[in-house]
Amino acid sequence: MLRTNLAAGGVVALLFLSACGDDAKDQASGQNAESSAVETAAVKIDPAEAPLIQKSIEEYLALMEGPAEQRVLHHDAIKVTPEENAFAVSVDGVRVGAKEAEHMEIGTITYRLTPQGSDGYIVSDLAHAPRFPNRDSAGKETGSLSLKTTSFTGEWSSSLQSLLSLNWQAADIVATDSGERGGDMRASSLTVTVASDDKGGGLFDQTGTVELAGLVAKDETGGSLGLDKLSGRFGLGKVKLKEYVEKTRELQTLTAALADQATAAPDTAPDAASGGNPTLTPEQAARMGELIKGMGAIMASIDYDVEIGGASFKEADGSEPFRLGNGRFQLGMSGLDGEKASLNFGLGHDGLVIRDPDIAATPLFEKLLPGKGELALTLSDVPTKELWSLIGDQFPALVAGDQNQAEAAMNVMFIAMGQLLQQAPMKLKMGPSGLSAEVLQVGAAGTFDVLPEAVFGLVGALDVDVFGLDGAMQMATEAAQTSADAAQIVGGLAMIQSLAKREADSDGKPVDRLKIEVDATGDTKVNGVSLSGM
Numbered sequence: 158m159l160r161t162n163l164a165a166g167g168v169v170a171l172l173f174l175s176a177c178g179d180d181a182k183d184q185a186s187g188q189n190a191e192s193s194a195v196e197t198a199a200v201k202i203d204p205a206e207a208p209l210i211q212k213s214i215e216e217y218l219a220l221m222e223g224p225a226e227q228r229v230l231h232h233d234a235i236k237v238t239p240e241e242n243a244f245a246v247s248v249d250g251v252r253v254g255a256k257e258a259e260h261m262e263i264g265t266i267t268y269r270l271t272p273q274g275s276d277g278y279i280v281s282d283l284a285h286a287p288r289f290p291n292r293d294s295a296g297k298e299t300g301s302l303s304l305k306t307t308s309f310t311g312e313w314s315s316s317l318q319s320l321l322s323l324n325w326q327a328a329d330i331v332a333t334d335s336g337e338r339g340g341d342m343r344a345s346s347l348t349v350t351v352a353s354d355d356k357g358g359g360l361f362d363q364t365g366t367v368e369l370a371g372l373v374a375k376d377e378t379g380g381s382l383g384l385d386k387l388s389g390r391f392g393l394g395k396v397k398l399k400e401y402v403e404k405t406r407e408l409q410t411l412t413a414a415l416a417d418q419a420t421a422a423p424d425t426a427p428d429a430a431s432g433g434n435p436t437l438t439p440e441q442a443a444r445m446g447e448l449i450k451g452m453g454a455i456m457a458s459i460d461y462d463v464e465i466g467g468a469s470f471k472e473a474d475g476s477e478p479f480r481l482g483n484g485r486f487q488l489g490m491s492g493l494d495g496e497k498a499s500l501n502f503g504l505g506h507d508g509l510v511i512r513d514p515d516i517a518a519t520p521l522f523e524k525l526l527p528g529k530g531e532l533a534l535t536l537s538d539v540p541t542k543e544l545w546s547l548i549g550d551q552f553p554a555l556v557a558g559d560q561n562q563a564e565a566a567m568n569v570m571f572i573a574m575g576q577l578l579q580q581a582p583m584k585l586k587m588g589p590s591g592l593s594a595e596v597l598q599v600g601a602a603g604t605f606d607v608l609p610e611a612v613f614g615l616v617g618a619l620d621v622d623v624f625g626l627d628g629a630m631q632m633a634t635e636a637a638q639t640s641a642d643a644a645q646i647v648g649g650l651a652m653i654q655s656l657a658k659r660e661a662d663s664d665g666k667p668v669d670r671l672k673i674e675v676d677a678t679g680d681t682k683v684n685g686v687s688l689s690g691m
Contacts, residue, residue: 202272204239210270211237214246220409229253243271261291261302268309276316283309283325291334300334304347311351318402323351323365330369345371356395363393378473385467394458395494401455408448411441442553450549453493453541460489460501482508490541498541504532521636521643525629527592535586536607540577547573575609583607585615596632598624605675612679621671623653624662630654656683 214235222228233250247267254260264286270278283306291300304327311323330344347369354362372384393401468481487503509528516522547570554566588602605617630650636643657669674682681688 201241202239202243207237207239207244210244210246211235214248218248220406231255237270240269243269245269257294259291259293259299261289263289273312277312277314277321280311280313281309299336300332303329303331305329317398318406319353319398320351321353323349325349340374340376342374343372344369353398359397359399360395361393361398363396363398365391380470380472383467383469383471384465386465388464388466390462392458392460392489393456394460394491396456397454404448404451404455408445411445411448439553442556445556446549446552448549449552450546453545455493457494458489458491459493460487460491462487476512478512480508480510481506490539493541496540496542497537498539500536500539502532502534502536504530506530519636519640519643521632521640521646524595524632525597525646527594529593530591532590533588534590537584537586538581539583540581543577544574547577578607578609585617587619596625597629600624603673608677611675611677613675615675616677618672618674621673622662623657623669623671624666626650626654626657626669627667656686658684 214237218230218232218235222230222232231250231252231254232248234248236247236249238245238247245267246269247265249265251263251266252260253263267282267284268280269282270280273279285306287305288301288303290298291302293299306325306327308324308326311325312321313319314321325348327347328345330347332342334340347367349365349367351363351365356362366388367390368386368388369384370386372387373381374383375381463486465481465484468479468484469477470479471477483506485503485505487501489501490498491501492498507529509526509530511526516526551566551570555563555570583606585605585607586603589600590602591598591600593599600622601619603617603619605615605619607614608616630647633643633647633650637647653669653671657671659667659669662668670684672684
């Protein structure tokens with residue numbers, strides 16, 4: 158495994174987020190400027206803003222880095238120099254990790270801030286060292302990360318204290334590890350973007366993307382993992398941007414204070430048996446609870462999507478035992494600003510190929526390999542407003558120094574959650590979902606009520622359609638003559654055949670249908686036949 162990694166790229170982005178500080182633009186005397194970046198560039202800046210910007214960056218980095226004894230990101234000095242139309246910013250001595258331990262030296266990062274109207278800055282001209290060495294506690298180099306920034310620009314709003322747009326592109330990314338079990342990881346390009354859409358009334362839609370292309374990671378055996386593309390996307394819908402940033406900063410400040418207290422007074426820790434936590438005062442716990450209660454009303458939706466394309470592994474001899482055309486992961490929540498919310502979860506893949514001697518020895522296994530698959534789940538009617546309030550109300554007791562009090566609060570919360578779900582059960586929906594192999598395809602869709610009192614926690618039905626069952630059974634029966642594993646497959650397919658209802662699909666092809674029903678007692682029926690006696 159590489160000790161150095163692409164996280165250093167995130168360090169650059171993190172420093173950029175601190176570029177404009179908190180209130181420098183508002184504190185300085187400033188001057189009116191046009192809102193467009195082009196027109197702003199022609200307006201001379203006020204040199205009096207430079208020390209205020211510098212102070213704001215220092216304060217923000219102190220918050221982001223956390224207590225000195227526990228911080229991972231470090232810097233030595235910040236300098237802001239006024240130019241004719243912009244401010245030149247230099248952040249010196251940037252590193253990830255403490256000098257006395259393994260760390261990565263980023264060095265000096267510079268960029269320019271150009272005033273944008275009366276509310277923010279355009280950030281550009283990012284520059285940094287082409288190579289970041291990784292060193293052990295003795296100062297010996299153990300690896301490095303190299304990258305070249307080819308484009309960087311963004312927009313910061315001082316009033317919202319938020320990044321409104323970003324476009325950062327880097328190329329020729331190389332991470333190496335010179336250790337005994339070291340490796341080499343390379344990528345042709347990295348692109349990071351952020352975009353904001355002002356919906357009015359303080360609400361914004363925000364999206365961000367990260368895409369890594371041409372990734373190749375070699376291991377110590379000479380094998381290599383390749384990815385044509387690794388991309389991720391996040392989205393925030395109708396987020397109260399200013400409130401979101403304020404609460405996030407407050408949470409960061411509170412967390413940093415707790416960590417600082419734990420470091421400053423380790424001797425005050427009680428016995429582990431007492432379950433106490435001296436670093437969390439009643440006032441801090443109460444404030445944390447209020448922050449939790451307020452989180453649900455900050456935005457309407459949030460979603461994440463991750464996708465990989467052209468994934469493969471090659472051995473040192475050039476053979477390719479694994480290839481995946483496409484893989485997907487999705488997670489999202491909507492309706493967070495209302496009484497009820499929905500949670501969506503998705504997984505999918507396509508073009509899966511596994512070349513394994515054990516699989517190749519039995520053709521059946523190759524033909525039953527699910528080259529394509531999809532799982533889609535939706536949990537609806539989630540009482541998010543009540544849940545946020547319940548957790549926030551009980552939080553101070555949950556983290557109380559008295560273990561009995563904490564356990565009692567946990568029990569109260571679980572009982573209240575159960576009562577809440579009994580009164581208004583959530584619904585779990587599956588579909589469309591399924592797996593597709595060369596000789597067998599399975600599709601599933603169904604809906605369940607989430608009931609705490611039910612044996613399995615669910616009551617409902619799932620409809621399963623099986624295509625190609627006859628062909629799969631024939632192949633499995635032939636393979637069972639020489640394979641014990643194939644014989645087990647025959648047994649499973651035979652059970653499906655005995656329970657399924659054979660029909661003709663819309664295209665005339667035979668399909669075996671199974672309706673699986675689960676009731677509150679845990680009794681499971683397939684096409685009306687109970688499995689409890691089988």
